[in-house]
Amino acid sequence: MMKLEQNSLGMASTVLPSRDRGGLAQPLLSVRGLHKHFIIQKSGFGQQAKRVHAVDGVDFDVMKGETLGIVGESGCGKSTTARLLMRLLTPDSGELVFDGDTVGARGGISLREMRRQVQMVFQNSYASLNPRMSIEDSIAFGPEVHGLKRTEARKRARKLLDQVGLAPNLYANRYPHELSGGQRQRVNIARALALEPRLMILDEAVSALDKSVEAQVLNLLVDLKQEYGLTYLFISHDLNVVRYISDRVMVMYLGKVAEMGDTEALYEAPAHPYTKALISAMPSMDPNQRTSKAPLAGDPPNPIDLPQGCRFSPRCPVAIDACHIEEPPLAPCGEKHSTACLRAEAVMHDRAQVIATNQELS
């Protein structure tokens, strides 16, 4: 199943092949206590600093060969998490362990090496390509920087273009503005693959595409994953797409993990009231069963002034007094399923009584 040992492009390479080290049981990436606060107003004269709690203590593992989906609304910290993993942002605190090696620490794996093994695809396909470089140059750039010979790098670029469905002799010399959105996103995927990464972070990579093109790119991602034995971190706000592609799903709310579990278990029986609300807020596809009541009122609050106790408690339809006092930790609530909710048991079995009707946040 895992063919990581092989040079998957099947050609001589001076770039070191990425090796599997700890075996399947060892997570490919372990994240512990990840924090990132953005200070928007400095402290002074008895005033506390105003800070955005973008990522506020996140722990998770990405297993080898899986697709982990991250969902949440704007401001929940899903994109910040992705940028922290790539070190495009420096975390305030937290530890990253990549296949057993601590990233950036003594005796661990260097940042440069980690970045070769972890690649990212962004939402805006146009902004992430250099407008003055041809498609071929863009893809060959990474391997060249990492020490591959120019001719080799170009050969690899052409092979990858072919693999993502763009005929090299037609497209290799074109520039980003000459391609459609779907084609550009294919180029971005090819560029990410050029370094033979083991982990791909896809940050809303299909969200900006038209529906008819989205399916093509999803198919491509599934094919590539199989062929190269990749691991995906798939970030999206589209719950249908996440359900389709992910093995496990992590739901974030205001910078923390609300719930995490196997996709089907989580969609079938969500244990966190927020997950439940997200799922029932999905537009129905049955004309005879339209949604008649919105599951939550108000907008997601901004992550500057966090509420006391559980962050979701002010919007939560099933909150009890204890919820407003203490923040619940992420705790197991089933097999490979964990949630940060005091009332998980009741929510999962649909026994939670709606105590407070939703109050609008103002």
Place this chain on the structure above:
Amino acid sequence: MNQTAEIVAPQQDQPLVQVSGLEVRFKSPDRTVHAVNGVDLTLKRGEILTILGESGSGKSVTLRTLMRLLPERRTQLKGQVSVDGRDVLAMPQRELRRFRGRTAAMIFQEPMLAFDPVFTIGQQIAETVCRHEGVSHKEGLARALELFELVRIPSARRRLANYPHELSGGMSQRAMIALALSCRPRLLLADEPTTALDATVQIQILLLLRELQRELDMSVIFVTHDMGVANEISDRIAVMYGGRIVETGKVGEIIAQPRHPYTLGLMNSRASGELKGQRLEAIPGSPPDLATLPSGCAFAPRCPYAIDTCHDSVPIAHTIEGQHWAACHRLEQTQP
């Protein structure tokens, strides 16, 4: 209210919006973009119609034509557009100003961009009311408060004094709906109003629009690319592709029994939990370039059923049942 009802009554059975043979071209020195290529559309009073389509399908352009919001100098318009019995394309500027806001109003995808950042929301709504209805500023403010309560903004009085940047995404979309409704329009045009919103907020706005439409007995044309949203909001759906309507029918007919290969393709390519582990039936290729539109059916190059006729001639609409029709040469291939 009674007064308006009397005036409207004689033409009640006439459709509110009637578009026929609409063509829109954008000219620039080096190319002509064929954005809309012959659209026929009718909208009954009190009906919600959704125009469903991808980027570049001409859905937003069609919507903007109904209020004549397109840049006059670069745009070539052909065909007839009548709203509430008036010819929109022939209207002089003066009348157009009265028409916008009173007969038809529009809401957009980015509510933040629709407001002036240096005035409070209340002032902006009051100004609109004063301007169109000739009432005092005080009455305008009272009407603004009424509108805020209508769109269910909590602590409405306090919110009126807010500046646009102080409102969250969902709240500013509600405020924009209030602004659009300020002169009691008969027709509300909505251009992807929920696309930029979070999932839990999107459903609130959709439900609000549905309720308001019933309460105020408005007609609504809603533009979206999301089939789920179309299903939630509409009575009828029109699917657009390459600047033409390719299929239209009641929401149940389009969602449950689509017949045009493009609509079918859209339905089948939706990712969902049930398809996990299977390949998605994606539509091959990409949407057409509107500057070099194919001579026949615009969907033919991507269509699995296309034959030579499809590449040569543009198909006309074939009725399937009642109001459900599709423009396709190969409808017998898509029979369920």
